[in-house]
Amino acid sequence: MDQSLSDNPYDVIVVGAGHAGCEAALASARMGCRTLLLTMNLDNIALMPCNPSIGGPAKGHLVREIDALGGEMGRATDQTFLQIRMLNTGKGPAVQAPRAQADKKLYGLAMKHTLERQPGLHLKQALVEEIGRYTPAAGAGITLWVKTDLGWTYHCRCLILTTGTSLGGRVIVGDHTREGGRSGEFAACGLSDSLRRIGFDLGRLKTGTPPRIDARTIDFTRTMVQPGSPTPLHFGHYLFAVPTPPFPSPNPVYPVESATAWRPQLPCYLVNTNEETHRIIRSNLHRAPLFTGIIKGIGPRYCPSIEDKINRFPHKESHPLFLEPEGWETAEVYVQGANTSLPEDVQLAMLRTIPALEHVEMTRVGYAIEYDFVFPYQITASLETRQLPGLFLAGQINGTTGYEEAAGQGLMAGINAALKIRGKPPLVLRRDQAYLGVMIDDLVTRDLTEPYRLFTSRAEYRLLLRQDNADLRLTSLSYSVGLVDRGRHQAVLAKQEAIAAEMSRLQKRFINPADVEGRSPAIELAHGVSLASFLSRPGAGYALLKEMGFGDGKLGQEIIDQVEIQAKYDGYLQRQYADVERLRRLEERSIPQCLDYAVLRGLRREAAQKLERFRPDTLARASRIEGVTPADVAILMVHLERARRSQAPR
Numbered sequence: 001m002d003q004s005l006s007d008n009p010y011d012v013i014v015v016g017a018g019h020a021g022c023e024a025a026l027a028s029a030r031m032g033c034r035t036l037l038l039t040m041n042l043d044n045i046a047l048m049p050c051n052p053s054i055g056g057p058a059k060g061h062l063v064r065e066i067d068a069l070g071g072e073m074g075r076a077t078d079q080t081f082l083q084i085r086m087l088n089t090g091k092g093p094a095v096q097a098p099r100a101q102a103d104k105k106l107y108g109l110a111m112k113h114t115l116e117r118q119p120g121l122h123l124k125q126a127l128v129e130e131i132g133r134y135t136p137a138a139g140a141g142i143t144l145w146v147k148t149d150l151g152w153t154y155h156c157r158c159l160i161l162t163t164g165t166s167l168g169g170r171v172i173v174g175d176h177t178r179e180g181g182r183s184g185e186f187a188a189c190g191l192s193d194s195l196r197r198i199g200f201d202l203g204r205l206k207t208g209t210p211p212r213i214d215a216r217t218i219d220f221t222r223t224m225v226q227p228g229s230p231t232p233l234h235f236g237h238y239l240f241a242v243p244t245p246p247f248p249s250p251n252p253v254y255p256v257e258s259a260t261a262w263r264p265q266l267p268c269y270l271v272n273t274n275e276e277t278h279r280i281i282r283s284n285l286h287r288a289p290l291f292t293g294i295i296k297g298i299g300p301r302y303c304p305s306i307e308d309k310i311n312r313f314p315h316k317e318s319h320p321l322f323l324e325p326e327g328w329e330t331a332e333v334y335v336q337g338a339n340t341s342l343p344e345d346v347q348l349a350m351l352r353t354i355p356a357l358e359h360v361e362m363t364r365v366g367y368a369i370e371y372d373f374v375f376p377y378q379i380t381a382s383l384e385t386r387q388l389p390g391l392f393l394a395g396q397i398n399g400t401t402g403y404e405e406a407a408g409q410g411l412m413a414g415i416n417a418a419l420k421i422r423g424k425p426p427l428v429l430r431r432d433q434a435y436l437g438v439m440i441d442d443l444v445t446r447d448l449t450e451p452y453r454l455f456t457s458r459a460e461y462r463l464l465l466r467q468d469n470a471d472l473r474l475t476s477l478s479y480s481v482g483l484v485d486r487g488r489h490q491a492v493l494a495k496q497e498a499i500a501a502e503m504s505r506l507q508k509r510f511i512n513p514a515d516v517e518g519r520s521p522a523i524e525l526a527h528g529v530s531l532a533s534f535l536s537r538p539g540a541g542y543a544l545l546k547e548m549g550f551g552d553g554k555l556g557q558e559i560i561d562q563v564e565i566q567a568k569y570d571g572y573l574q575r576q577y578a579d580v581e582r583l584r585r586l587e588e589r590s591i592p593q594c595l596d597y598a599v600l601r602g603l604r605r606e607a608a609q610k611l612e613r614f615r616p617d618t619l620a621r622a623s624r625i626e627g628v629t630p631a632d633v634a635i636l637m638v639h640l641e642r643a644r645r646s647q648a649p650r
């Protein structure tokens with residue numbers, strides 16, 4: 001019997017309060033949609049089932065972009081992190097990225113707090129087992145429904161599934177397996193079957209997590225300390241002061257607390273495996289589910305389990321392991337680099353071969369998890385599915401892995417569900433606008449053969465997509481769809497104007513060799529140059545300009561950083577802009593979704609099949625599908641042009 005608990009449908013229902021679900025629910029509610037967030041355990045909101053860190057290369061860029069677009073992950077991290085560092089400071093600005101160690105519990109509480117305070121957003125604990133659609137009355141448009149394991153049905157206009165690793169979840173440790181989502185949660189098996197019945201093509205992936213150990217049983221004197229950043233760092237773009245959270249008292253189980261002046265931080269600790277560690281693992285590979293065939297799902301190559309590393313890199317004498325505290329108020333420590341599904345006794349034995357862990361006690365075993373995902377060729381670049389209009393998919397369900405990747409998709413799905421309800425076109429970011437654009441474009445143009453994770457190497461325009469200019473690239477876009485408020489938009493416009501004004505001043509103002517004579521660092525000038533050109537020289541910085549009386553003392557550091565980067569990388573930036581312009585025509589050339597590729601004369605069969613499968617919405621996206629050649633794109637262009645002309649009014 002269909003028992004509906006609400007007579008009027010919600011605008012948006014989000015299933016799953018993980019990293020994707022939280023962003024999706026907040027975005028659609030903040031854009032004025034009546035939103036319901038259903039999740040199987042309200043105490044596990046925004047849970048980090050694996051590493052306690054947010055950010056790093058490409059992922060840190062994503063978090064900055066999520067914040068610039070009005071998402072929540074950056075702020076929740078800033079409020080609760082244990083430690084933060086800027087990575088790759090020795091390299092160029094394109095690959096520099098913030099990475100924070102999160103207090104997992106506080107992060108989840110901060111996110112729950114924000115969700116519960118959001119007007120128009122309702123939270124309910126429920127396990128969704130089935131979804132579907134129906135047409136309530138003639139002309140009423142499509143409505144979607146979800147049914148819970150208790151038999152209750154909720155209706156909505158748009159539905160966003162963000163079920164993570166729970167879909168058909170199976171947890172594996174040694175030769176033990178059981179149904180489960182993660183960290184002791186249920187698996188969502190009914191929903192997998194429901195998606196298959198609707199006609200979705202599902203695949204199987206795998207990921208794993210390392211054991212957790214008790215900090216009180218670690219000999220920290222035999223570790224290398226990794227402190228946090230000595231200078232202030234944060235993910236959020238704040239108009240006013242960065243919020244400083246109340247800090248719990250230092251946790252006595254940790255010997256040192258890197259009391260950097262600007263904020264208490266907890267360090268991480270480095271140890272290394274050794275030959276004895278490797279011997280124990282090698283002598284138990286016959287009990288490793290990865291090698292006994294128990295594990296069938298495909299795991300991430302770039303995040304291998306320790307048994308996989310030992311097996312694949314036998315020549316390596318040792319592997320680094322980072323001991324990462326999981327929170328201010330807990331003694332649980334995450335052993336980064338020791339992902340494993342080896343039997344429990346082997347896990348403990350291998351850890352105890354490491355001098356600092358000689359007497360270690362595990363608090364939780366490492367495990368692997370296999371789960372279903374929906375092959376992403378079935379979604380469009382707005383994250384809406386083709387089979388079921390109004391249904392959006394975000395996060396691990398699309399085959400990605402990572403909190404940040406999930407949160408970014410959740411935000412875009414929330415925005416696009418709200419825009420769909422308003423009858424507006426979706427917000428689709430291009431590869432030259434955002435890492436979010438790169439990720440989603442990759443998902444809808446490539447065959448996914450392993451969990452997808454973002455790297456800076458995936459972004460051909462990475463010099464444009466830096467972590468330091470996310471707000472300049474994206475905040476106005478978010479303002480145009482009604483997610484960020486006018487104040488934030490005005491602030492970014494003012495920043496853009498200040499940068500442009502200073503760049504133009506630096507380009508018009510010239511200095512002569514005499515001005516720099518005897519200055520250190522010694523920068524030789526053969527003739528007069530603009531201040532901008534002077535800034536592009538090695539060793540020259542804005543601080544030197546100020547020292548020489550050519551700088552503007554009123555400018556804030558954020559403006560100065562942008563001016564320095566624009567001056568120093570002008571040539572590279574111009575080349576990237578030129579590349580973007582060259583592709584713009586293809587990016588803007590749309591392809592009708594109903595095009596029958598099989599009948600297009602001259603198109604190779606393989607290309608026609610690929611195009612049929614991915615159904616690209618633009619020529620540029622068609623050109624990025626593996627197996628579609630430039631010649632195929634040229635043939636497609638001719639057909640589109642012919643069609644356009646034949647429809648053009650005579």
Ligand SMILES: Cc1cc2nc3c(=O)[nH]c(=O)nc-3n(C[C@H](O)[C@H](O)[C@H](O)COP(=O)(O)OP(=O)(O)OC[C@H]3O[C@@H](n4cnc5c(N)ncnc54)[C@H](O)[C@@H]3O)c2cc1C
Binds near residue numbers: 047048165167303407
């Ligand atoms: C064991 C393990 C190891 C991992 N290792 C790594 C790693 O090494 N590196 C990495 O980058 N990422 C790793 N991850 C992945 C990372 O956790 C995810 O990428 C990220 O959490 C995905 O976010 P999400 O929002 O898509 O899903 P999740 O964070 O998994 O959230 C899904 C949410 O949906 C809820 N839910 C699911 N099904 C239903 C349903 N039917 N009804 C109601 N609620 C439902 C769940 O309770 C949960 O709240 C690991 C995950 C696990 C479990």
